[in-house]
Amino acid sequence: MEITLNRERIEIPENSSLETILKEHGWENGHVAVAINKTIIKRTAWAETIIRPGDDILIIGAVRGG
Numbered sequence: 001m002e003i004t005l006n007r008e009r010i011e012i013p014e015n016s017s018l019e020t021i022l023k024e025h026g027w028e029n030g031h032v033a034v035a036i037n038k039t040i041i042k043r044t045a046w047a048e049t050i051i052r053p054g055d056d057i058l059i060i061g062a063v064r065g066g
Contacts, residue, residue, distance in 0.1 A: 001053040018049040021057065031062040 001014050005025065012021060018041060022028055034041045035058045041049055051057070 001051075003051055003054065004056045006057070006059055012051060014053075016051050017047055018051060018057070019046040021051060022046065022059070025059075027059055027061070033060045033062075034058070 002009055002011055004010075005021070018034065018036070022032070022034070034046070036049070036051070037056050038058075
């Protein structure tokens with residue numbers, strides 16, 4: 001099925017969890033904020049959040065500065 005991940009259209013398997021998508025795209029360290037269709041998803045819900053066709057996922061990584 002097709003979704004948008006950080007403004008890029010991609011194909012993923014049906015019934016993929018948000019946690020699976022994050023791991024497959026190198027975001028498994030957890031230092032990110034995630035929104036699906038402009039709704040922030042709590043980290044505790046990543047494993048149980050199933051991605052739907054057409055979902056728009058935005059992943060924002062934490063940046064260290066100083």
